[in-house]
Amino acid sequence: MELDFDVIVVGGGHAGCEAAAIAAKMGSRVLLISMDLTKLAQMSCNPAIGGIAKGQIVREIDALGGYTAKVTDLTTIHFRMLNQSKGPAMWSPRAQTDRHLFSMEWRKYIESIPNLYLWQDEVTELIVKNGTVLGVKTKTNQQVKARTVILTNGTFLNGKIHIGNVNFQGGRIGELGSYGLSDQLLSLGFTTGRMKTGTPVRIDGRTVNYESFTIQPSDNISKFSYNPNYYSSLPKKNCYIVHTNPEVHQILREGFNFSPLFTGKIKGVGPRYCPSIEDKINTFSNKTSHQLFLEPEGIYTYEMYLNGFSSSLPIEVQYNALTKIPGFEKVHILRPGYAIEYDYFDPTQLNHTLETKIVKNLFFAGQINGTTGYEEAAGQGLVAGVNAHFTSHNIDQKFILKRNEAYIGVLIDDLVTKGVDEPYRMFTSRAEYRILIRQDNADERLTPIAHKYNMVNDEDLKRLENKVNQREKLISLMKSKSLAPSTINPLLVQKKSKEIIQKRKVIDILLRPEIKLLDLLPYLVLEEDYTSEVIESAEIKLKYDGYIQKEKLIALKIERLEHVKIPENFDYNLLNSLSTEARIKLTKIKPQTIAQAKRIPGISPSDINVLLVYFGR
Known part of the structure; x- marks a missing residue:
């Protein structure tokens, strides 16, 4: 095997695939290392792409030359435009896809890029010298050199799975975790923490009485990508709305004594906006019913996903509770719900390019940064891939999206400026300029930028120009x-x-x-x-x-503050007028501009005024 690359991407999930693909597409020689090459861009949780604010990210990825939208369009089996009762700033596309075909289409695309190479292995160590990453070492004793490395390890770093009193190592159920790399990063000076996520039971669709459920049909609209050549010819499938009841809740409560969530076995922080079913019942104890969604996993399988029933309770408790839901009386479970704990690293240790501040030429993307969701991971992967390409070729450019340009810009700025204390999930409420960064205009906002950086081709730009010209004719x-x-x-x-x-x-x-x-x-x-x-x-x-x-x-008005730069290693202790909290936080985050400093939690308007006076309005 060739042992010298421009970019090495560690991890073949959504972040890793987008990172590897865009870097190779732009001309880098890329090696994508994954522990299982049959599971590239695997949908570990629900087989869906998009949703509130997430759909906007997917359209942005498409406008920037990424592939998530295209592979979604090829594998869609159910589509909905959410929030249509609200204004267009809130509209968010969401698609159910065929889980297996989704991964297969990604693999086909990855293999179609000539200078992108695959290697199945586990990266156990980074090669670091004088504060710069030079490559990786693997479990099979390979040493591979690279000018840049992108870590996209997902939930695999020191992964631990919990089901009731049972717990064991793993990155996903049935798959090994990755061990050793976290310890090295810790020794290099990175701050780490533990997070937790979970997934529901998978159900045998043949054992369900669908007449007990409310049908949720697919919309006719069925596209994410702006490219008309990508569309789904697969048959559309229904989703179903299901509800729990007091009897279900009582059975689940009886299992709380065996829940690793309540017994303290799980130390990691879980996603507040996507709680487990036991979390919901405990937090909203006065509610007698919770809405669930029964969703198809594909067109060639009877496996179904029960959205909203994520759990780490014992298997028998999960099963007994399910059988008390009308329609599930004779249900057969294919896989139990489970929780997984994993390591993440404080994203304030990153620059906006997603290069780490501690080790040069090393980039982090995805759940390693404390995020949750395929879309958030893919968006980070694309940004990291572009910047790794620039760095590996000594190109004096940085690909950074602003908050008023893209949800991806909001996502990354939130991570590197504010950090995380729970798994970060994107919402429209996080974007202060959501009227500007809608799902319908992602191509107008971002395709010209992507064309400038050779992320998209002339055909993509021409398609946008034709759309704008047609629109202006209609308006006229x-x-x-x-x-x-x-x-x-x-x-x-x-x-x-x-x-x-x-x-x-x-x-x-x-x-x-x-x-x-x-x-x-x-x-x-x-x-x-x-x-x-x-x-x-x-x-x-x-x-x-x-x-x-x-x-x-x-x-x-806000963007003007982006032009007031702050030196990278500025000593904030020189400014006695700053509050103590401001000096501590500014020293930790090292904001690059006054605008970024303004967004750090705990930095007051008076602190900003001190900075403005010192650095010049």
């Missing part, structure tokens, strides 16, 4: 076309909107909240067919233009 037509009362009033009456008494521009009528652009298209003389994507983009731009412009102004 609506601004010039007028409708007479006799023409449009029947529609207005139907939509319970006030009738007009004289001719009005189409755009004026569209601005009414009860009127949609699709309602008005039959009244326009269209010279060409417009895609649903173009129509949606035109409507959002027109209806929300005032809000968009206002948020741009706010972002511009």
